Amino acid sequence: MSSTFSLDPGADQLAVRDWLHGFAADVMRPAAAEWDEREETPWPVIQEAAKLGIYSLDFYAQQYFDPSGVGIPIAMEELFWGDAGIGLSIVGTTLAAVAVLANGTDEQIGTWTPQMFGTPDDLKVAAFCSSEPDAGSDVGALRTRAVYDEARDEWVLNGTKTWATNGGIAAVHVVVASVDPELGTRGHASFVVPPGTPGLSQGQKFKKHGIRASHTAEVVLDGVRVPGSCLLGGKEKLDERLARAREGVKRSGGKGNAAMATFEASRPAVGAQAIGIARAAYEVALDYAKTREQFGRPIIDNQGVAFQLADMKTRIDAARLLVWRASWMAVNNQPFTAAEGSMSKLYAGETAKFVTAQAMQILGGNGFTREYPVERMHRDSAIYSIFEGTSEIQRLVIARAISGMPIR
Ligand SMILES: Cc1cc2nc3c(=O)[nH]c(=O)nc-3n(C[C@H](O)[C@H](O)[C@H](O)COP(=O)(O)OP(=O)(O)OC[C@H]3O[C@@H](n4cnc5c(N)ncnc54)[C@H](O)[C@@H]3O)c2cc1C
DSSP, X not given: OOSOOOOOOOHHHHHHHHHHHHHIIIIIHHHHHHHHHXXXXXXXXXXXXXXXXXXXXXXXXXXXXXXXXXXXXXXXXXXXXXXXXXXXXXXXXHHHHHHHHHXXXXXXXXXXXXXXXXXXXXXXXXXXXXXXXXXXXXXXXXOOEEEEEGGGTEEEEEEEEEEEETTTTOSEEEEEEESOGGGGGGGEEEEEEOTTOTTEEEEEEOOOSSOTTSOEEEEEEEEEEEEGGGBTTOHHHXXXXXHHHHHHHHHHSOOOOHHHHHHHHHHHHHHHHHHHHHHHHHHHHHHHHHHOEETTEEGGGSHHHHHHHHHHHHHHHHXXXXXXXXXXXXXXXXXXXXXXXXXXXXXXXXXXHHHHHHHHHHTHHHHTSTTSTHHHHHHHHGGGGTXXXXXXXXXHHHHHHHHOSOOO
């Protein structure tokens, strides 16, 4: 057996981790309860992150291309250890940026990604809008239409998006729309809606159970006209893709679409966010269990409590191994033959819910109050079995991958 197995990300990456940990501990943690209560985007905290270079495309690109393959999960875990709501406000823009990076031309990437982040003195955020009221897990059901106006070389977008992180407050919105409803998901395309485009407006802003510092809202598209150059990938590529889909749609039943490609690429990163929350709650619970005394001894002296902590730590480490594996595979272009990306997000999301619930139990009455952070962490963790594909959808993806069967 080889003795080279290693999960050491290297000195450079560990230095980045420690630097982010400092920001998470000194800037995010102290601000967490306030922005959770305010339920508003924490612009001053994002600004601090921007000044330090943490809120920038360069930073995430550097982490993604780090030779360790685990730069992104390490960064996500530290930031979300600091606070998940603020963390999502800082990294929410990257979902739209990834959509442009994955589907856009070099020119589109160069034009739009800087406008998504702005500058520390003129901060911007971006939104990725796929979900609709009747199209959540079932992306194929989306109704937003994009119609090409050839005379003006413009696309006209109509529809209503929902649950969009940064929706309506974003400078740049990336919108997934159907250009050919008969093709299902293969008839989808992604469009950039530039800042200030008439016809795009924010609908309802949602009051949420958790990650309340992150803005989530409906986005209404009413006759939104964007230049032909805003179609990600360009018209020629779209026409070729549609022609292939029209030929092949009967054979394959329709496979692949822009939104799903974006989600698949980001799943290990989302799993790492969940691990950050879980680790934060576990640490609070471990400290508490060692210092809280009942019946004349620390509560951790009871095997029942100690075993809970043992399970929490074991699950966190197991989840991190899955996330790091999937991240390494993605960076090294390894095919996800057993849906390893989905596995990592499924297990990490469920772990965050399990660990934060256990942490509340270990803190007893204190755990149930807003005097202690585990209550917020538990609320924040709940989204991790819902967004970026629910736990059930991850299981569906894994089951199909391992069986080769069209499991429904
Ligand atoms: C805070 C927040 C932020 C979000 N941010 C974004 C964003 O930035 N951009 C964006 O586009 N979307 C975003 N979303 C949307 C998110 O991705 C969807 O909520 C998610 O995909 C689930 O869709 P749904 O809510 O319509 O649930 P539904 O699809 O209606 O599912 C309801 C339940 O049915 C189950 N279910 C559905 N189909 C099946 C099946 N085939 N087999 C088994 N079970 C099934 C689900 O697992 C779930 O438990 C966000 C959502 C939230 C809450």
